[in-house]
Structure formats: structure tokens, C-alpha cells
Amino acid sequence: MKKKMLNKLKSRMAGKKILFAVTILLFGFIARAQESAPDFPWDDVTNKVSYTDVVEVDGVTAADLFKRLTDWFNTYYSNPTNVIQSNDTEKKEIVGQHRFDTFLTDKEVKSKDATMQYSIAVACKEGRFKYTITDILKYQSPKIPIEDWLATDPPAEALIPTLIQVDSFFIMLTDDLITKMETEPKVRDDDDW
Secondary structure, three states: OHHHHHHHHHHHHHHHHHHHHHHHHHHHHHHHHHOOOOOOOEEOOOOEEOEEEEEEOOOOOHHHHHHHHHHHHHHHOOOHHHHEEEEEOOOOEEEEEEEEEEEEEEOOEEEEEEEEEEEEEEEEEOOEEEEEEEEEEEOOOOOEEHHHHOOOOOOOHHHHHHHHHHHHHHHHHHHHHHHHHHOOOOOOOOOOO
16 A cells, blocks of 8 residues: 555656656747847947947046046957057047857857957047947858848847847947946055055
């Protein structure tokens, strides 16, 4: 009798484990199906994806903002000389072009998906700076502008993980830029030793 009850209990537990596993898988599929492309910012004039903003930094001169900007380019990018295309000290503007990779993860294996390229321009004026990130494309032959990926509504499901990574990359980049530009640099006191 005890053996019969024990077998019945094991059978119920196995059924619950299977139900639990199926539920987890089902939620995974639902979550993945609900994953959608980010809402990219558009420039109505150029009809391109464009991350742009004017950020107020009260009480900071254009020269000081430009110094902070130069420091940011030199620390954010591992090889800033390859990124910076124009460094105009008179206009207080830096223009650059950079590439980064996106990745796919399948069964815990990470593989390169795409190399993305973009243009970045940052200009400084008294008490404010403006950044513009645009000309985002998949760097291959031929180059594919991100706008082509977004031409269908919704974009192809296979592109969504890449689009999410691209949007996340630019959100983190702009957050880092804004933080650096708003933060007063630390001045080393050579007399304090």
C-alpha cells in the first residue's frame, strides 16, 4: 500500500515538473514573441534615424565644454584618432565616425551578428552642447541603412535583437556623453601631498 501511494506521489510530482517546464517554455516563447523593435528617433527633415539633443550646462563656457568633449572622445573610444574626422577648435565641434559589433546568442553561444557604423557630431556653445548621431548602417557590401530595416512595419523578427542592441548602444553612449559633459573635471592639487 505504501509503495502504491509512493508511486502515485512520484507520478504526480513528475506531472507537476513537466507542467512547470512547459509553463516556463511557454512564457519564454510569449516573451520572445512580444519583443518588438525599439521606437527609434526620426529626423523629419532628413527622414533618417537621428539621436539628437541640446543639453544645457549652466555656467560653463564653450571652451570648457569643448575641453570636456575632447576628453570624452579620448576616453570613450579606444582609438579616438580613427574615430575623429574633424576637430574644429574655432567652431568648438568634433565630428566622427565609429563602428561597433552586435551579437546573437543561441543556446549560450555568442556569435557576431553585424558591424554597425554611425556618424557623431558634437558642438559646444556657451552653457550648452548639441549632439547628433545619424547615418546608422550595417557596415557590409553593400551598406544597409538602418532605415531600410525599419521600412516594414513591424521590422522582420530576425532583426529585432540587433535593433534592440543598436538602440541600447546609443542610449548608453548619449548617457555617458551627457554625464561627462555635465561633470566638472577634477583638478589635481600639486600642493596637496
